Amino acid sequence: KFTAMSIAWRDLEYSVNLPKEAGGGTKQLLQSVTSAARPNRMLALMGASGAGKTTLLDVIAGRKTGGVRKGTITLNGHEVEKETFARCTAYCEQMDLHNEFATVAEALEFSAKLRLGEGTTAEARHGFVSEALDILELRPLAGRMIGSSGSANGLSPGQRKVLTVAVELVSNAPVFFLDEPTSGLDSRAALVVMTEVHKVAKMGRTVISTIHQPSTEIFLMFDDLLLLQRGGWQVYFGPLGANRASTFVEYMETLPFAGGGQFALPRGMNPASWMLDVLGGTDSSNAGGATADSKATGVLLDGLELETHFKNSPAGEAASKTVAQLSVPAPGSEMFKFSSPYARSFATQLATILARSHLGQMRDVGYNCGRIGVLFILYILFGVIYVDLDTSDEGGVQSMVSVVFMTTIFTGIICMNAVMPVRVRERAVSHRERSSFMYDGVPYAISHALIEIPWIALIAMVTVTPLYFLVGMVPTAEAFFFHVLINVLVSYAFLSVGQTIACMCSTIQTAQAGTGAFIPIAFLFGGLYLPLPQIPVYWKWAYYINPVAFAIQSVVAPQFQRRNGCSAYDPATQTGTCPTIVAFRGTYFEEVDSLLYVEDKYDVTYAGRWLPAVWLVCFCVGAQALHVAAAKFVNTVNR
Numbered sequence: 164k165f166t167a168m169s170i171a172w173r174d175l176e177y178s179v180n181l182p183k184e185a186g187g188g189t190k191q192l193l194q195s196v197t198s199a200a201r202p203n204r205m206l207a208l209m210g211a212s213g214a215g216k217t218t219l220l221d222v223i224a225g226r227k228t229g230g231v232r233k234g235t236i237t238l239n240g241h242e243v244e245k246e247t248f249a250r251c252t253a254y255c256e257q258m259d260l261h262n263e264f265a266t267v268a269e270a271l272e273f274s275a276k277l278r279l280g281e282g283t284t285a286e287a288r289h290g291f292v293s294e295a296l297d298i299l300e301l302r303p304l305a306g307r308m309i310g311s312s313g314s315a316n317g318l319s320p321g322q323r324k325v326l327t328v329a330v331e332l333v334s335n336a337p338v339f340f341l342d343e344p345t346s347g348l349d350s351r352a353a354l355v356v357m358t359e360v361h362k363v364a365k366m367g368r369t370v371i372s373t374i375h376q377p378s379t380e381i382f383l384m385f386d387d388l389l390l391l392q393r394g395g396w397q398v399y400f401g402p403l404g405a406n407r408a409s410t411f412v413e414y415m416e417t418l419p420f421a422g423g424g425q426f427a428l429p430r431g432m433n434p435a436s437w438m439l440d441v442l443g444g445t446d447s448s449n450a451g452g453a454t455a456d457s458k459a460t461g462v463l464l465d466g467l468e469l470e471t472h473f474k475n476s477p478a479g480e481a482a483s484k485t486v487a488q489l490s491v492p493a494p495g496s497e498m499f500k501f502s503s504p505y506a507r508s509f510a511t512q513l514a515t516i517l518a519r520s521h522l523g524q525m526r527d528v529g530y531n532c533g534r535i536g537v538l539f540i541l542y543i544l545f546g547v548i549y550v551d552l553d554t555s556d557e558g559g560v561q562s563m564v565s566v567v568f569m570t571t572i573f574t575g576i577i578c579m580n581a582v583m584p585v586r587v588r589e590r591a592v593s594h595r596e597r598s599s600f601m602y603d604g605v606p607y608a609i610s611h612a613l614i615e616i617p618w619i620a621l622i623a624m625v626t627v628t629p630l631y632f633l634v635g636m637v638p639t640a641e642a643f644f645f646h647v648l649i650n651v652l653v654s655y656a657f658l659s660v661g662q663t664i665a666c667m668c669s670t671i672q673t674a675q676a677g678t679g680a681f682i683p684i685a686f687l688f689g690g691l692y693l694p695l696p697q698i699p700v701y702w703k704w705a706y707y708i709n710p711v712a713f714a715i716q717s718v719v720a721p722q723f724q725r726r727n728g729c730s731a732y733d734p735a736t737q738t739g740t741c742p743t744i745v746a747f748r749g750t751y752f753e754e755v756d757s758l759l760y761v762e763d764k765y766d767v768t769y770a771g772r773w774l775p776a777v778w779l780v781c782f783c784v785g786a787q788a789l790h791v792a793a794a795k796f797v798n799t800v801n802r
Contacts, residue, residue, distance in 0.1 A: 267329075567646075
């Protein structure tokens with residue numbers, strides 16, 4: 164059950180600041196628009212391009228992120244807070260954005276679980292989903308994958324549009340907003356979609372929809388019309404009327420600005436097309452073609468005069484009375500209030516998003532198999548090139564250091580570059596869902612951070628294992644699992660940076676440029692190519708917060724700890740059983756302990772290998788904190 168609601172807006176104005184390149188100043192997009200929508204009825208917002216249809220819809224629905232709004236908006240006569248308004252309304256965007264790796268039923272269940280309040284039982288939520296599948300005739304598609312827009316195996320454009328309506332329908336909101344629901348659809352698909360929308364209205368809901376150049380059949384489905392002239396001026400608000408929108412047509416035919424009533428609706432012409440001809444001084448009826456019989460004047464009717472004429476007309480007086488009645492609450496009525504725009508708790512949001520993310524990861528074969536495949540082939544190649552690497556001389560030691568370092572870092576780079584397109588792709592879906600207050604940005608970001616951890620561990624284990632033993636690294640369980648652990652931490656650190664940058668940049672190209680700058684800086688100050696003593700003092704901070712430096716400090720020394728009870732080499736007596744190499748000292752050669760050579764050259768210690776691992780964990784936590792903050796506060800979509 165839901166409480167039917169009327170929505171009214173009085174003297175609604177909206178203006179935006181113009182950029183300097185456009186001359187600066189402000190521009191008013193809506194001019195004192197007053198109208199209303201009622202339950203069980205469909206209101207069409209119409210007008211020529213630039214009239215402000217979508218702007219008006221977004222302003223009423225509270226979707227604008229900038230600009231200045233004036234006027235009042237009421238639900239059942241009450242002015243309500245943003246949190247309450249969000250819980251009482253549903254918005255179907257023009258672009259049908261859905262998670263491509265979910266099925267139709269899963270998309271509805273996800274919406275129902277997050278949009279219906281704590282008091283709704285799981286059985287009731289399932290009932291809402293089942294009802295929506297039946298009402299909108301989606302039952303045959305319930306188990307079908309949504310897929311990406313235009314994909315051969317996914318839903319067709321018409322099916323995606325109906326799914327968009329269904330996702331909002333399960334929220335049980337009494338007020339529905341739709342932005343161009345027939346955009347991009349053929350005539351048959353458009354009729355099917357609007358037939359389903361009409362069903363939603365006849366269930367007792369209030370439906371407000373922008374629509375551009377509908378067919379006659381679709382146009383006549385609407386009960387009321389709000390017509391705007393270019394510039395945001397109100398031309399008409401009221402019922403269409405029976406018998407092919409007779410009430411509206413009679414009003415438009417008597418406009419003194421339309422040629423003194425001479426521009427009558429031609430027989431058989433679509434009223435939706437004819438009214439735009441009247442406002443724009445065009446003639447699309449083809450009555451007389453380009454001959455003198457054409458009614459085209461080429462003169463755009465003045466918006467202020469049209470608005471003044473409407474307000475002074477009987478139709479305007481009737482509209483004012485309707486809005487006045489709907490703007491006053493019924494005697495003794497109280498408007499319920501919500502303290503939060505979100506219907507479910509933080510824990511429920513996190514668990515629900517995490518469950519969907521898990522399914523998405525399992526089904527996104529290209530993403531995970533791509534990472535595993537590229538790294539597996541790359542590391543097999545490294546293993547074959549450096550098979551059973553000899554570390555008995557200085558060149559072999561440096562080769563081992565390079566192999567250990569590069570193969571540790573490559574996993575992170577591949578994972579970072581792979582995750583950014585995924586985050587950018589899903590950001591549009593997330594924006595729609597967050598705009599509908601399904602969930603907050605914090606649980607969304609945390610779920611994406613958590614779901615990557617087991618996959619990073621799997622990738623590291625599968626790809627590093629053959630490389631480790633092909634190269635001939637220390638064949639002990641402790642050394643192997645420590646190496647894999649550092650690989651996981653470094654990979655997750657790079658991936659966290661990629662997620663953060665993807666959330667902060669508006670396009671994937673910008674994000675890739677950001678990581679393209681991060682990688683060489685991290686390598687340069689990582690301590691391998693430029694040891695710490697050689698780094699300028701004013702750049703040393705880059706070394707101490709660098710995951711590459713932490714990786715070198717952790718994984719290099721353990722590969723030369725081949726002790727097994729041997730005695731350390733003593734240069735004075737030239738005795739000792741531990742591995743040694745002959746190192747070139749510039750003017751002479753010297754036999755030194757392999758481990759001591761590595762520790763001295765790269766400023767690392769075997770005993771201190773765990774501390775950099777702790778710093779890697781801290782880096783991951785810090786990068787994910789930035790990721791969460793960016794997901795919550797950075798908005799790359801302005802409306």
